Amino acid sequence: MNERAAQGTAALRARAEIDLAAVRANVRTLRGLAPGAELMAVLKADGYGHGAVPCARAAVAAGATWLGTATPEEALALRATAGLPDDVRIMCWLWTPGGPWREAIDAGLDVSASGMWALDEVTRAARGADRPARVQLKADTGLGRGGCQPGEDWSALVAAARRAEAEGLLRVTGLWSHFACADEPGHPSITAQLTRFREMTAYAERQGVRPEVRHIANSPATLTLPGSHYDLVRPGVAMYGLSPSPELGTPADFGLRPVMTLSASLALVKHVPGGHGVGYGHRYTTPGATTLGLVPLGYADGIPRHASSSGPVLVDGKWRTVAGRIAMDQFVVDLGGDEPAPGTEAVLFGPGDRGEPTAEDWAQAAGTIGYEIVTRIGSRVPRVYTDA
Known part of the structure; x- marks a missing residue:
């Protein structure tokens, strides 16, 4: 079995990037309405x-x-x-x-x-x-x-x-x-x-x-x-750039831009054979030989456990899906044989500009609303403020 462990620091484990320029733009849009x-x-x-x-x-x-x-x-x-x-x-x-x-x-x-x-x-x-x-x-x-x-x-x-x-x-x-x-x-x-x-x-x-x-x-x-x-x-x-409900329209329909981008650094990438159980309860078993990526975020960080086996993540330009259960501090994605380096960014949600999932995608995966997805991100995840 071939595996590579990430060498990054704790500060790079995860981050919630907050675009303050988007906050200002959204407020101006709402004032115009x-x-x-x-x-x-x-x-x-x-x-x-x-x-x-x-x-x-x-x-x-x-x-x-x-x-x-x-x-x-x-x-x-x-x-x-x-x-x-x-x-x-x-x-x-x-x-x-x-x-x-x-x-x-x-x-x-x-x-x-x-x-x-x-x-x-x-x-x-x-x-x-x-x-x-x-x-x-x-x-x-x-x-x-x-x-x-x-x-x-x-x-x-x-x-x-x-x-x-x-x-x-x-x-x-x-x-x-x-x-x-x-x-x-x-x-x-x-x-x-x-x-x-x-x-x-x-x-x-x-x-x-x-x-x-x-x-x-x-x-x-x-x-x-x-x-x-x-x-x-x-x-x-x-x-904060989210639509109150999909029935009303998307953020873009109202001229709004999502403010938060949540990402983490892959902590491990490894090869496993087919039939390999993944996570607590083995709710996911690899269908064949593949690679797995370890994302160091879990429900202690506010990632909804209800999105186990369904939450979307963008890794190395491709959408991946949570493989098995989301644990307290981490979850796994099946990389399908691809081998991104440890430390590669895994984007859980953002505005969608780079093809990444949105908070609404996670809300759908967890059977909840976008409000809950962003408000539950915990204090272990540092907020990084930008003025894009």
């Missing part, structure tokens, strides 16, 4: 796995005036480390009781309230602050997750917010909601949610609420539903 609205660059989950701080700076440079995160901790970290202009607003929406309300107020963050408990907590925190809290009221228009129910609950939340405004404790800076099925063209819930949002915002405004922004448009709505753009659009995955 919603010319009458401001743009919030959504940076939750460390910028969908791309790195929140560099992507925030790139997005702001391209015209984003708002940044959005899920957790207050994410938002506080952005405010502290990103070095952004003071007039860039940062909003966070996923709160639980006992959260860092006072810290958020002091940092000038916009916080979200979906129910009375949240409004009560932020109001109490604002009593000892030097500035009023910036609060956005979230309406549940049909998604059934966060957000205040229409009717009596919404009326009570709006009334309590107005009382706190009158005391100078907070300012209602936004009214907002989130779509359930905007990535499914023609779904009846889209029209129903827009109608409900219009009704709930109109009620709040009749009660004296004067929001800076009203917003409901996520990535698919930004791309395909101009009637949903209101004052602000909130693209997330589209900013």
Whole structure:
């Protein structure tokens, strides 16, 4: 048996290359689709796995005036480390009781309230602050997750917010909601949610609420539903150059470019005979004499185990397929007798310019969505920022 081991360093094991020029171009494209609205660059989950701080700076440079995160901790970290202009607003929406309300107020963050408990907590925190809290009221228009129910609950939340405004404790800076099925063209819930949002915002405004922004448009709505753009659009995955769903179109259809390219260096290339089992459980057996390549990435790095025996990889100009199970730190591809040198680049996904697979190809292989493919790439994989 002939085998060759790679001599590279640990730093070359794998890399996620992040193209900040693509981030800026995508933001400019999305702004062009919603010319009458401001743009919030959504940076939750460390910028969908791309790195929140560099992507925030790139997005702001391209015209984003708002940044959005899920957790207050994410938002506080952005405010502290990103070095952004003071007039860039940062909003966070996923709160639980006992959260860092006072810290958020002091940092000038916009916080979200979906129910009375949240409004009560932020109001109490604002009593000892030097500035009023910036609060956005979230309406549940049909998604059934966060957000205040229409009717009596919404009326009570709006009334309590107005009382706190009158005391100078907070300012209602936004009214907002989130779509359930905007990535499914023609779904009846889209029209129903827009109608409900219009009704709930109109009620709040009749009660004296004067929001800076009203917003409901996520990535698919930004791309395909101009009637949903209101004052602000909130693209997330589209900013990173991925399509929200294949049914809507490819990134290229919308003028978007994927930002992340994930690659690794082959750690081993070896000859094996036919009938040779590969990986745990021998879920793959070589059909004949061949060569195998060892890719030093695994599910501990975020490579989905569900893509075992199906995930695509570009090696030496050819598409290969994961042979057998993806393990914690590595997987194997059948090279079909070819003998690329150890250290040869294996590209799991990227924009597709060089014929490599895309994140959507991996999503199809794993039975998931492109969002999950990029966000799950772990911290063992260094991010390398470029300005292509």
